[in-house]
Amino acid sequence: MSIKFLKDSKTFFLTANETSYVFKLHENGRILSLYYGKRLPECDLSQLFYVEPRSFAPVPADAEEEFFSLDTAPQEYPFFGNGDFRSPAAMLTFDNGSIVCDFRYISHEIKKGKERIPFFPQTTGTKNDCETLVITLADNTAKAELKLYYTVFENLNVITRKVEFINNSEKPINIDRALSLSLDLPDSNFDFINLFGSHCKERHIERIPLHHGIQSVESRRGASGHTNNPFVALARPDTTEENGEVYGFSLIYSGNHLCLAEVDQFETVRVQCGINPFDFGWQLNSGESFLTPECVMVYSDSGLGKLSRTFHDLYRNNLSPLKYRNASRPIVINSWEAAYFDFDEKKLFDIIDSSAGLGIDLFILDDGWFLGRNNDRTSLGDWIPDPKKLPNGLNAIIDRCKKNGLKFGIWFEPEMISQQSGLYKAHPDWAISAPNRPNTLSRNQLVLDLTKPKVQEYIISVLSDFLTKYDISYVKWDMNRHITECYSDYLPPNRQKEFHHRYILGLYKILETITSKFPDILFEGCSGGGGRFDPAMLYYTPQIWASDDSDAVERMKIQYGTSMVYPLSSMTAHVSVVPNHQIMRVTPFSTRSNVAMSCSFGYELDPCKLTEKEREEIRNNNAYYKKIEPLVLHGDFYRLFSPFEGSTCAWMIVSKDKSSAVMWYFESLTAPAVPIRRIRLAGLDPEKNYHIAELGKSFTGAQLMYAGLALPVLYGDFQSLRFTISV
Incomplete structure (x- = not known):
């Protein structure tokens, strides 16, 4: 068993492969952290919780120890208002306006395996490879319950956590903050590592020493974003790739997130991850429950490399339920940098014909194929092939692919809408906008309101009809702007702070419905490149376009940083032309190929313009890639x-x-x-x-x-x- 409750010491002992995570049921019904680190034999660690008198540390009225204080106790899930002045994991507001909570232990249950929640990305597990601990806490005054979920993977150094809030009272409870994980560590001698970036410069590794106060990364964009990935790690200052202690935390969520580390006055550190409480709220009515996203914890005593390889194994084998999770991927050629919006049927035929015999498996028709889409100002939402560009319809392109031994893929941006579109004329109220406020455009487009069931149903219907009508093997799912004017007329005024999370839940419903209905299609994620590169999107799209920057030198950093958490097969990387279209750098063809082929591989160029030498190099590279692809899909990655x-x-x-x-x-x-x-x-x-x-x-x-x-x-x-x- 990987989870045990030691009755004599009232200790929960969680064993995940080479890792132990231990916490204690205190006499007052609170859950206190004791140890997280290298595997220990079962033992009583109660002596690690030591009460010391501290100035200005409030003592609860029912404390059995004279100097017990929530402000110094290492808690599993802390609240604010009754003595702990550090960052709370959750905040609730009750009908009388009070924010004071007091959740105490009621019961616990240990179950084999892991329950799957529909329309909510999560790690997967069976009765053979994981166990789940569910601890129920209750605030009897508020008539509310809290369930803390811990899933322990027996063969990986992985523990996942999430929290469920339940309202058993007759009146609504407002959730103002609901983080997935809170962890108190006994010292602060760590470096804070995060993956920072921007568009075309995603997931660069940033490492700085922890300092007093709060260090955090977050998104307020309505997506996980290019800027701060939903991941942080705490590493000992001497930790290297292959040596030293490091703790990693990865949130399985695609929306506004917060990951923080707080060093308090006594040099302890509190780590927290979850939905960003900024502009968040959730009205929990009587009898309702609210579930947070899942957060993954990984511990390594052998450096950053082992941490990464653990995340890679988890996200390759225990995340996506889809066919392509571990399946061979096609070598693709994408039309975007070959033609942008400027193409017709003949141009596409030339690209397809010229791709034949190179060892390429699939042609992707990127942006510009639908009704009136000659630039980025129009037509999003009108998913009808443009008869001017494609006079013989999309099937003519698909048939040309088949004639040349290629499969066909296509680009969509289903969450977006252009003001110059038939969809906007018919349903302007479907675009996100605030009452009596002008719309803010980004890439000349607006965002559809996915909190609305009608909008969800429309997207599902249009995509389902399209993917049923045409023989499509690959879909590139893009999102080229973030959300402003955050408001929905579907929600009443007192529930507007639910908007961002409801948008993400709507997105997950659409993605799960479509990917389940079309299991043989490989879906690739994209958001202006790597602007939504997170585990939740990998649940539905087993590979993601890592960056719009295809320059080989920049891609070294992007792919190196991304590998801190995400497996190589999850990154799409293409060989593009020189001068590079993003930064105009000129690099050798061999270097561009070598950088790209350590990921899910392809090309972003016009094959009609290749020299015979380059064509031969492509043939050789593709043959080589097919030999090494099992390594890319399943191998262990080492950064040197x-x-x-x-x-x-x-x-x-x-x-x-x-x-x-x-x-x-x-x-x-x-x-x-x-x-x-x-x-x-x-x-x-x-x-x-x-x-x-x-x-x-x-x-x-x-x-x-x-x-x-x-x-x-x-x-x-x-x-x-x-x-x-x-x-």
Whole structure:
């Protein structure tokens, strides 16, 4: 069993593979944290909770210890108003205006497996690989209950948490704050790590020491956003890729989020993750319940690399229920940078014909294919093929793909609406807008109000009809702006703060309905590139366009940072032309290919303009990628050189049985008098002999990992090397 309740010490002992998480039922009915870290044998850790008199620390009236205070106690789920002045996990307002809560232990239940909640992304588990603890707390005065859910994965260093609020009273309760996780750690000697960025510069690793007060990352955009991914980690200052302690926290949510770490006056740290309480509220009526998103906790005692590989295994195997979660992905070619809006049937035929014989599996028709869509000012919502561009209809394009041995994919932006569209003329009230306020445009478009059931039903109906009518194998689901004028006339005035969360719930309903109805279609997520790259979207779209920036050098940082949490197969990466369309950099074709092929692979270019040498290189690359794709899908990822620490970058993937691997090395800028670099590989079996195809030589795993491999001096900027390794 991975979850046990030790009756003598009243201790909950959770064991997740090599990790232990321990908390105690205190005599006063509160749940107090004791330990989270490397696996321990079952034991009584009660002595770790030590009461010390502290000035200005309020003592509850029913405290059995003289100096017990909620302001210093390490709590599993703290509230505000009765003695704890640190950041609360939740805040409720009752009908009399009071915000004081007092939830105490009532009961607990340990269950095999994990219950699946419809229309709500979550990790998945069976009775064979996980157990779930449900602790019920009650505030008898308020007649409210709280359920704390802990799911423990037996073969992974993973524990997930979520919270359910239940109103058993006759009057509404307003939820003002409802975080998914709160964790109190006994010291603050950590660095705070987050994934920061912007459009075309997503998920760069940022690492700074914790300081007193609150450090946080959040989104208020209506989406997880380009700027702050819903992930944070606390690492010991000496933690490296392969050594040291680190705790990681990943929220399975696509909307406004908050992840914070608070260092208090006694040098303890409180970590919290969940729905951003900014502009959030939820009216919980009598008999109703409210469930928070799930948050994943991962502990590693062997550095950031092990933390990442644990997240990768979880999100590859225990997240998406869809067919393509671990299935082979097509090598694609996308029309966007080849043509943008400027194409007709002949142009598309030329691209498709020119893609034949290159080892490409699928052609994606990106933005611009629907009624009147000649620029980004019109037509969103009018999902009808444009007869001027496609006089013989969409089937002519699909048939041309089939003739050339290609499958067909298409771009949609279902959540958006243009003011110049038939849909807006018919239903202007379906666009999000505030009463008597002008609309704010972004990319010349508005957002549909997904809080409205009619809008949800419309999107489901239109997409279902379209995907039934045409032979489509791939859908790129985009979202190219964030939400302003946050208001819905579907909601009464006292429930407007529910808007953002209801929008996300509406999105999940649409996505789950469509992906369930069309299980053989591969759905790719996108939001101006990586603006909604989060675990909840991966639940429905097993791969996400990592960034609109396809420049190889920028992609090194983007993909390196994204790999902190997300598996390689979840990132879509394409080879594009030079000068690069985003930043005009010129890089070698081989480097662009090497950067992209460590992810779900494809091309963003016009094949009609390729030289014969480039076409041959594409054929070779595609054949090579098909050989290594099992590594991309299932292998263990090791980061060797960080692009954030110099002009070099290196990473490698190793098969689970350590029989094969591939390693890439990149140099951004050349320099005179450079040293002969040695690179130490990782993840291999030290006892095995490995052959490196590109060198025609064999080495032991011990040689490659401990002594390293000498790299040749590379001349010219933006060069790269690839090494194919096998026993």
